[in-house]
Amino acid sequence: MKQFNQMSPSRQDAILQLSKGPDFLASLRSETRHFTKETLQSASPEFSQLNESLQDQIWSMMRTFDCNSFSHSRSKSQLLYPTLARVNHSCRPNAVLGDPKPAEQDAKLHSGLEPVDLLKKALIAIEEIPEGEEITVSYLSEEDLLEPRPQRRQRLMDGFGFECFCSRCLDEDADRVLRTFRSAEGEGSTGTGGEPCEEMHVSSFADFLTKLSKEEPLSSPDELVAIAETASETLAPSHWLLRKVHYVLSCFYEKNHRPALAVEHLQGILDLELRALGRISPSKWEQKGDQLVMKGDLPQAFECYAQVLKALKLRSPEVYPIPGRDMPCEEIRKKLRSVLDGVTAAKGYPSAA
Ligand SMILES: C[S@@+](CC[C@H](N)C(=O)[O-])C[C@H]1O[C@@H](n2cnc3c(N)ncnc32)[C@H](O)[C@@H]1O
Structure with a gap:
């Protein structure tokens, strides 16, 4: 409250407006995640001794912050950006929120920038956005966006307290295929795997995989290869979970310098991304x-980097340009040039290993 009172009237107004929209009012009715005034009263004797109107003001301010704040890589706490707080979530977003990279931040700090400016965020378009179309970002991670609707919706409900009504969530059929379990005849002709107990089983398995890919405890891929084999007896080849298994294997092989196997296991997740998000993810394609x-397959590598460059060029003009530092497009151009140099040096394409 003290900090709020020190702000300019226009900034105070921008923040107060956040607690007047229908979404905020709806969130007051959702008790799934958000704390109630009673929770605060029982947690803090000081709070319950304040008069009713002050309690309401503080509680509303805390809920506004809870519903609208974002994290920033340079800050350990959540921060409130009154304009960016207006950006809704979509499971097929057309923009991302970006923080300047630490090296850029440090370069700026040395050029005399105010520390508070380092906490700025940029809203970056990742595709052409026609005039009048809503700009959306994802509140979920890139990995979570590859999960089917029930999982995504559950994550949004648990983490942000709302039921998602983005265009992808409303488009049910797209996900149904990705969740199809294998039948005796092959892909696509049995149920959707939607029974509650099955979904629970699937999400704990998915969490297990995410943990595996992040914490990297695997010393040998045998366990995962066995999981992949069992899973492919049950799941259709296009099932998102099977693709996740292959992605974890791909990361394992990448770290262990087995590029041919890494590429082989990467492809499924690239296809899934294209299908779920309608575009390629530059980072995974660069990885490929x-x-x-x-692997020595320079023609395919060239094709791949060319796709990455095309995707990156669709993004807003480079944000936070720092003289003397390569921006993402330039880094990919360098890779394209070095692939071409490799081709010239070998007087033709080397054969794939
Ligand atoms: C950071 S605010 C976004 C701006 C908000 N719509 C407004 O007008 O102030 C987050 C809130 O917007 C709503 N929201 C954002 N994305 C949504 C979506 N895809 N489906 C339903 N509600 C959404 C939810 O109420 C959520 O708590």
């Missing part, structure tokens, strides 16, 4: 390009 270079 790097593995193809390692």
Whole structure:
């Protein structure tokens, strides 16, 4: 409250407006995640001794912050950006929120920038956005966006307290195929795997995989290869969970310098991304390009980097340009040039290993 009272009237107004919209009012009715005034009263004797109107003001301010704040890589706490707080979530977003990278931040700090400016965020378009179309970002991670609707909706409900009504969530059929379990005849002709107990089983398995890919406890891929084999007896080849298994294997092989296997296991997740989000993810395609270079397949690597460059060029003009530092497009151009140099040096394409 003290900090709020020190702000300019226009900034105070921008923040107060956040607690007047229908979404905020709806969130007051959702007790799934958000704390109630009673929770605060029982947690803090000081709070319950304040008069009713002050309690209401503080509680509303805390809920506004809870519903609208974002994290920033440079800050350990959540921060409130009154304008960015207006951006809704979509499971097929057309923009991302970006923080300047630490090296850029430090360069700026040395050029005399106010520390508070380092906490700025940028809203970056990742595709052409026609005039009048809503700009959306994802409140979920890139990995979570590859999960089917029930899982995504559950994550949004648990983490942010709302039921998602984005265009992708309303488009049910797209996900149904990704969740199809294998039948005796092959892909696509049995149920959707939607029974509650099955979904629970599937999500704990998915969490297990995410943990595996993040914490990297695997010393040998045998366990995962066995999981992949069992899973492919039950799940259709296009099932998102099977693709996740292969992605974890791909990361394992990448770390263990087995590029041919890494590329082989990467492809499923690239297809899934294209299908779920309608576009390629530059980081995973760059990963594929790097593995193809390692494998010695320069023509395919060139194709891959060219796709990455095309995707990156769709993004807003480079944000936070720092003289003397390569921006993402330039880094990919360098990789394209080095692939071409490799081709010239070998007087033709080397054969794939
Ligand atoms: C950061 S605010 C976004 C701006 C908010 N719509 C407004 O007008 O102030 C987050 C809130 O917007 C709503 N919201 C955002 N994305 C949504 C979506 N895809 N489906 C339903 N509600 C959404 C939810 O109420 C959520 O708690």
